[in-house]
Amino acid sequence: xxxxxxxxxxxxxxxxxxxxxxxxxxxxxxxxxxxxxxxxxxxxxxxxxxxxxxxxxxxxxxxxxxxxxxxxxxxxxxxxxxxxxxxxxxxxxxxxxxxxxxxxxxxxxxxxx
Amino acid sequence: xxxxxxxxxxxxxxxxxxxxxxxxxxxxxxxxxxxxxxxxxxxxxxxxxxxxxxxxxxxxxxxxxxxxxxxxxxxxxxxxxxxxxxxxxxxxxxxxxxxxxxxxxxxxxxxxx
DNA sequence: CACATTAATCGTAATATTGCAATTAATTAA
DNA sequence: TTAATTAATTGCAATATTACGATTAATGTG
Numbered sequence: 001x002x003x004x005x006x007x008x009x010x011x012x013x014x015x016x017x018x019x020x021x022x023x024x025x026x027x028x029x030x031x032x033x034x035x036x037x038x039x040x041x042x043x044x045x046x047x048x049x050x051x052x053x054x055x056x057x058x059x060x061x062x063x064x065x066x067x068x069x070x071x072x073x074x075x076x077x078x079x080x081x082x083x084x085x086x087x088x089x090x091x092x093x094x095x096x097x098x099x100x101x102x103x104x105x106x107x108x109x110x111x112x113x
Numbered sequence: 114x115x116x117x118x119x120x121x122x123x124x125x126x127x128x129x130x131x132x133x134x135x136x137x138x139x140x141x142x143x144x145x146x147x148x149x150x151x152x153x154x155x156x157x158x159x160x161x162x163x164x165x166x167x168x169x170x171x172x173x174x175x176x177x178x179x180x181x182x183x184x185x186x187x188x189x190x191x192x193x194x195x196x197x198x199x200x201x202x203x204x205x206x207x208x209x210x211x212x213x214x215x216x217x218x219x220x221x222x223x224x225x226x
Numbered sequence: 227c228a229c230a231t232t233a234a235t236c237g238t239a240a241t242a243t244t245g246c247a248a249t250t251a252a253t254t255a256a
Numbered sequence: 257t258t259a260a261t262t263a264a265t266t267g268c269a270a271t272a273t274t275a276c277g278a279t280t281a282a283t284g285t286g
Contacts, residue, residue, distance in 0.1 A: 039142075053245065059244080
């Protein structure tokens, strides 16, 4: 099928998987690293920086954008990309919570609340 | 192609992507959650718990196993799976470090070292 | 031994992902 | 207006992923 059966999983499981999938390609990791480092940059800069074809970078940018992790704004003939910090924080929170709490036994979690 | 050009990325970028990819499917997230909760369990239990076909669960287990995140040991006619805590810690460290440090400017990082 | 149980593997189908060349649409510069 | 620049989109090919039924191999039970 190639299609995940999301309906049988919890919201948390799907959210973790969706965010993790976004980080599941080194080009997208590199794009995010570069955007954090430079604060913002145009598409063409990422093409040069990373060394994949323009169409490929554009595709990865689209994936990150559709998840909300980055934003793009047209400026003349260029498109300026930057991190969407609000959604980035959500993603970071989701993944961090998962990584932290998965190893804490349910009864301990219960006592902490 | 369907094949990532890993050779043009750093070790860190590839490691983050590889680990994130492992968490990039809700079934694998669910498997890991269940293994942490029950400490260990047999394959058949995961099939019942998650509700995907046995062959499918086996495939996801293989993916987690080949990354080293879980271990499986044959016990009679069953196979008992558990988290490989050492490699889990490595993965957690890799992803956490990435999530934490990506937003810290390089000059600040430099001053902290 | 025959039979049941369990889980890996195989085969297959559907879909997704990755990558690039070529094209297109939008904007700017001459 | 024409030409140049930029980035999205299209079209395509190769490979990967997801899912499942069927089979197989291994082990245990009668």
